[in-house]
Amino acid sequence: MTQTSHALVIDGLTIDRPNGQPLLRHTSFAIDRAEVVLLVGPSGSGKSTIVKLLGGLLENGPGEWRVSGRLHCGGQPMDLATERSPVGGIVFQDHALFNDLSAVENLRIAADHAAHPPDAVLIDGATALLDGIEPTQTVSSCSGGQRQRLAIARTLLADRPVLLFDEPNSGLDVAMARRLGELIRDLCRSMNKPALVVAHHVKDLLPVADRVLLFDTRNHRLVEVPRDADAIEAALLALDDSVPPASQPAGLTETGLAETGLAEAGILRSAGKGRDWRKEVGHRSRFHWFLRYLAEYFWELCVSPLMLIYMGAGALIMGFVSMWFGFHYNSFGGYLKSLLHDETLVGLGLVQGTVAVPLISSILFVARNNAIIAADIGNRVLSSQFSAMQNLRITARGYIFSAILINMVVGSLILLVVSLGMASWASMQTWHIQFPMQSFELWRSHFFRKLLPDGLHPAFSMVWVLLKVALSSLLAGGAAIVIGCGKKESVLEINAAIARSIIVGVTLTLLVHAVISILTL
Template identity: 40%
Template sequence: MSRIPEGRPAAGTPVVAVEKLTIAQPHGRVLLHEANFSLAAGEVVILAGPSGSGKSTLVNLLSGAISAADEGWRIAGHVSFGGARVDMSRERITLGGVVFQNFALFDELTVGQNLAIAADHNAAVGSALIAAIDGLLKDVDRDVPVNNCSGGQRQRVAIARTLLGNHPVLFLDEPNSGLDVSASKRLAELIRSLSTEIGVPVVIIAHHYRHLIDVADRVLMLDPRRHALVELPANALRLERELQAIEAHPDAAGPDAGAPIAPDRATVAVAAGPTRSSAIWRMGWTLRFLAGYLWELCFSPSALLFVGLGSVIVGFVTTWFIFQYLPFRDLLLPIIHSDALAGVAFAELRVLAPLTTAVLIATRNTALIGADIGHKVYSDQIKAMRNLNVPHDIYLTGAVLTASAVASVVLTLMSECLTGWVAMVTWSYIFPEDSTYMWRDQYFQRLWPPGQLLMDGTDWIAAKAIPSIVGAAGIALYFGYKPKSTVVDINQSIAQALIWGLSFVLIWQSVLTLVEFKFVSARLETTF
């Protein structure tokens, strides 16, 4: 994470200098070619340009969301600040904190927790910044979930949380999108006073710049014709004319444009670079996220009910049909009753219950995981976690996989117990004159010898249940983390997670069952 000196520089003091920055997209299109610009303390800068010109890409680069290490990107140039000079072709830099257009607040946390998670993963901010944050949130209850806040409150919470990330630059992505004229003016005044008070450069990505430009010091415009970053005065009419000229003549290159070529791919350092330390996980936050996923994936009433219904069906149907519809039932049952009960136990507890449980858990949990992670990607919460130095690989990925492993053990154990109990109740209904002691003696006689702690085959049940359920969760994470640009992408990722997750469960369970039967076939032949 970028670190800032204890004292903020005086207003107007150069803070950041970007030299000869070149950015080429993975498919080869050059967005910027040897661009130079600087940012000063306390100034407000409008970052403008036509759609697709690279405004968001530039912000993503300076905020650490992309770098030359990412597949296909070609980046060259240097960034200087705080006495350091960073080679962008070799190192990732997290120079700016980003307030995303949709705010990217963490839905499962309260206002106070959204602030706390940023503060806990970054260097402490100064008293002036704390005072500015308190002023931003003076009418916001920090104990309520962020979803209970109004749009304006959520925006101010997002700004305050980003400030706690302690970055040298603050980026605002379309902050006035969807606001009326009055709200846009109030926001502009807030941004101006905030930049002056905290003494950091504020860069605003804006399509609707009418009211924001009134408080700006200057404008940086991306010109796709020249692949350049052009500095303009903070004048709305001048900016509008420039943008109209670009739209009217999109292919009219300037005299010095030439034909920019994407920079060569460089060997990129594995480390994040001198401007960013590794994200450090905190035990308290680890347990908080883990507890949330444990509840959702394992202990919530819907999870218990879902698996419970499957266990009831397995226990009832198997026992009922074996003893009610056995051919020549009246002749054979007195002879094979004991062996039939032992066979039912093997089929239910070693095969059907583990398989049914794994399928049900995978069906439910892959959908939940895919939806949850997909939503976090779509709403930029994953980008926000990276930008705030919050390790999502531990708090999300690690917590989901750990909760899935716990769910595989707990819910499979519950299924085994419930299946056996339902089998006993069903048998007692069919044979009301017989004692349940007889059922227990004959049902478990070959699976659970007296004095043995665990049932025979527990290792096989675990080998089938845990990898299949955790593997399905991993597949859901893979599809959930894929980029999402629309809600349709989320739905598609859920469908893909379900299809591939269930396929993995069925294949794993089938293969392990065949291996299990092969491994214990000699014993089965002597006992059944």
């Protein structure tokens, strides 16, 4: 097999499933530059596994997929048994766009994490697909077609040698599917890159395909079939389990290194009207992205208006309830209330400041944020965003996980201060309702006697309060990340993860508060 003339050469590829069943046996194939190759096969045959393998997403090792074989790309040999393939840039079936980023940010983050900063030609080529899309447009506001083009552009900016499309025409009508096929073919020619397109419905894409590979599930091979829809359909029917195994389908030959010429470079020049996408994409450091995610989660987890109202309302109710029911009794004709007034205020201040408000603040904070984290992470897992990040060399842990944990700690402390302030205010006003003739200063001098012994500096016991609030939030956040990262195959599983995350987070919070409160009595 001549390796130098092809963009991608796979030699002797063998893949075993985690359960030990074979997927492919000693398969070799090659793709030339600017060549569009369709990969077809029955549902569940393992087509996407090939895409994942080439995109570096296939988990191999003990208990996982087992892979052997060699890969040659750009003259660089690679042992697939021990190395992850860096050659494929994947356009995922569900696009896997980062829906917390705008359209242009989806491009920026891919460009900033590419092995080499994309040059102007590449940026122009990628952004040429984005006609009709505003750079600041949110992903959710894009149509299906716009999302598809955005996903392709993002993958292009990652500048991988091979473009991998996983069922790109899934859910598209015939006209849209054909236009997509033409787009892929034009891209390959203009970028001079090969494309491997996994497709279940092949008719719409056949016109743009240079070759067609069939996943032969009986013999665990990839075989080349004619670019003929009837022949492909017949071959697929022959692979159906109900049909007894026979000789290879008519017209199938072992795939080889097809002779394909290099497409003429013809970069699309229909970039968005009036938009200098090249300037918009620009270049930013990784620290910028770290701060970007830090700010995003700071907003969502800590200081969004609803969060502040929610925490403020909780503290308000806590302050009111403790002061109202702390005094609202009339034992012994009322004089006991008067006699015990000062010490009652001191006690309520101490309990509220060191136990009640920190606990209710932590529970509210953790319950709400664990739901958000589990939902957010679960959605990223379900929509393959983490896979896309990995394929684009974006370190999800470095950005998302650390941003979440930092904000859980910092946010819990900020909101503790806010809650203490609100609860104190509510307590003071509630007290004044009950003792309208007394000066607020009387309340201040007693309520803070144990919390601010000199009236200015917090007592040392507040260090333990900070510790239990920060620690409970950190542990709960970690639990939410772990739960969110579990395998997700449906929205129902995300819902279950949310519930589990709340329960685990609140339980951890209660335990941490109880243990530290008891230890520091």
